[in-house]
Amino acid sequence: MTEVLRYAAFTADGTGGNPAGVVLDATGLTEDQMLALAAEVGYSETAFVLPGSGDSHPIRYFSPRAEVAFCGHATIATAVALADRDGCGPLRFDTPAGPVAVLTEATTTGVTATLTSPPASSRPATAAEIDALLAPFGWRREQLDETWPVHVAFAGNAHPVLAVAARETLADFDYDFDALAAVMADAGWATVHVFRQRGPAEFDVRNAFPPGGVREDPATGAAAAAFGGYLRTLGRLTVGNRVVLHQGEDMGQPSRLVVAPDPDSDGVQVTGTGAPIPA
Template sequence: MKIDVVLVNAFTAEGKGGNPAGVVLNADPLSDQQKLAIAQKVGYSETAFVTQDKDADFHVSFFTTTAEVDFCGHATLATFATLYHNGLITHGSYKQKTKAGLLTVVVEENGRIVMQQTLPKYLGTFDYATIAPLIGIEEVQLATTQLPIEIVSTGLTDVIVPVPHGALERIQIDEAELIDFCKKHDLVGIHAFELDSERDDFNASCRNFAPLFGIAEESATGSASGALACYLTKHIDRSTHNRFLFEQGRAMNCASHIAAMVESQDHSITQVWVGGFAKLIGVKEIELSLT
């Protein structure tokens, strides 16, 4: 069996950078085992598989090279950019069914994809001493941020880790320890950020690490960007309508731009959206065994 996988860079910055994802359309005949095998052969952090669903416009499942995950922001953006590019959808609003829930995706007239995320869950905190050895930044340096290290999920459980300005690129992940830590606490990975108070264009620069799922580092993470936007709304700016622009992937020489919007009412978040642009970069044909 031959399977065409569309290759897409998601969250590009003026057509460059971004995070690559694979997209398989018309994936209804494929088993989960076959989807995982395809994702492994593609080799990207995530590959999305689009199938039909009676409750939504599309059912989308997401596979890393090691396992299925409930949701993936950059692969969602890649999926709807592919559907739009192939003329299967036009600008407008659509429903996608994922393991994280039934979520809205909007295709804007300029081609930007904006995806709804689940409302945030704040699942606990860690002290600086616990996280410091995992990322190679001293406890006393982390403490200078005066911000909590918190587990936040808008689809996937990430640890949001603030680091002082200038420390982001000095992070050194202990992958073995982080894998054990994520297994113990049922986490996807770490999303570290530094506030960009000296720059007008970005609110924060970020790095994301999820070695438990075969991702040493990725250059754009939609789900964690939604979680970070909620974190910042909770701890820094409690406005009722917040817009953020994050930069990610700079340490990988693959800068990406991720927009996030959070709406609140009576100090409770009511809507979370993450958006950006994508660029199709090719098609890869995968030979898949029928056994």
């Protein structure tokens, strides 16, 4: 019987966060079995740790519908689960998107994990891509914040990044699920990252996730890493600085993600706390 742990990642003050399934021993499981388990768990992603050596762990991620190359919140959840079992320290996850270093630390608020994403980059979206993105939301270009260009950002997966001008637009976040799913399938996008700047180094964010069969994620580590790449490309996030993303508040699942550029690579660091979900 395969043991599936349930952890919340990127919790805010011990509450909220994004739930993930975690299988710490996926030895012998086939892809079909992993997908079936992910569907049974029903979270946006479940992580499966495969046999490795030392602190290096091959890992795969499955949504209820398909395999995902990289998932930030499931990485944080898995790292915290391993820290709970083995103690805190450095880890390395060998993901389908490339190696991901993670450091877990014990703090007064629980175990914190910091992942360093695969190389992050960002490019301007085309006019056609912007039109295709706005249509399922029913938004007009005038509702976007023109001081933040629309980009497609990447950090293991591709995520379009849209800034809205009004907090009310973010609060009313809704879209045609099937229409957006079709657009994203054609483009190969993982989530749509919608944000509004809250302060000099703080952002309110929401993420649409039709490819995973989920309308919205309450905390999206992979998109946060891609967003860090976007900010770095625009010159708005430099080494030594960090930003805080507030996600899930409009869903009643408040989450907190801290994003900083990695000083030693093209990756982006994403930090959050994690905790087991009570049965």
